[in-house]
Amino acid sequence: MLLNPNIPTGPLSEKWDSCRFSSKLVSPANRRKYEIIVVGTGLAGASAAATLGELGYNVKAFCLQDSPRRAHSIAAQGGINAAKNYQNDGDSVMRLFYDTIKGGDFRSREANVYRLAQVSNAIIDHCVAQGVPFAREYGGLLANRSFGGAQVSRTFYARGQTGQQLLLGAYSALMRQAGSRSSRAAS
Numbered sequence: 001m002l003l004n005p006n007i008p009t010g011p012l013s014e015k016w017d018s019c020r021f022s023s024k025l026v027s028p029a030n031r032r033k034y035e036i037i038v039v040g041t042g043l044a045g046a047s048a049a050a051t052l053g054e055l056g057y058n059v060k061a062f063c064l065q066d067s068p069r070r071a072h073s074i075a076a077q078g079g080i081n082a083a084k085n086y087q088n089d090g091d092s093v094m095r096l097f098y099d100t101i102k103g104g105d106f107r108s109r110e111a112n113v114y115r116l117a118q119v120s121n122a123i124i125d126h127c128v129a130q131g132v133p134f135a136r137e138y139g140g141l142l143a144n145r146s147f148g149g150a151q152v153s154r155t156f157y158a159r160g161q162t163g164q165q166l167l168l169g170a171y172s173a174l175m176r177q178a179g180s181r182s183s184r185a186a187s
């Protein structure tokens with residue numbers, strides 16, 4: 001099965017949504033027939049491998065380190081941005097998109113950055129569900145800080161160890177798949 005990695009056509013805010021819609025689906029019964037190789041188990045690779053495994057594909061994840069949770073993502077300290085606008089300080093998907101493009105010296109691929117801004121809120125919910133211990137306000141709500149020169153407070157963080165904690169969440173999802181695969185193979 002060939003996947004087209006090119007940036008889809010159409011208006012910026014609809015490119016990846018329409019790509020998702022126009023892509024062919026694979027029936028749950030057929031997914032086990034596909035073997036997917038994931039190279040690297042940083043936040044991107046570990047999350048992709050865990051998600052594809054959860055969907056039912058056969059996944060082989062390769063890493064260089066002695067453990068998948070030692071990937072370079074462990075170095076990310078400041079936090080992860082999402083356009084939740086919890087602080088009601090004027091944040092939006094468009095503003096997160098613009099700030100990220102500007103922060104990348106206008107060299108990033110716009111469609112992909114827009115997608116990142118679009119799905120940023122779901123990523124935070126996903127990480128919370130995985131048990132990532134984001135900082136919280138005294139009342140229990142998730143805390144935010146302004147980071148990297150942003151004019152809004154949209155950074156979700158876990159002290160100075162956000163990358164490590166996110167990686168532990170992704171790693172536990174990955175190991176859940178590894179465990180369920182080996183128990184399936186044994187039965």
Ligand SMILES: Cc1cc2nc3c(=O)[nH]c(=O)nc-3n(C[C@H](O)[C@H](O)[C@H](O)COP(=O)(O)OP(=O)(O)OC[C@H]3O[C@@H](n4cnc5c(N)ncnc54)[C@H](O)[C@@H]3O)c2cc1C
Pocket residue numbers: 039040041042043044045062063064065070071072073074075076077078079080081163
């Ligand atoms: C010091 C630092 C601070 C940062 N702070 C922040 C922050 O506060 N907020 C933020 O959002 N981002 C931050 N970043 C950026 C963020 O950490 C990265 O963008 C993100 O972690 C990249 O994730 P990844 O999974 O794509 O790559 P990585 O985590 O680098 O994972 C790629 C993995 O692939 C492995 N690999 C490569 N080639 C092969 C191969 N041939 N075979 C097997 N394995 C291979 C590598 O060893 C590596 O483990 C920071 C980055 C650094 C370095």
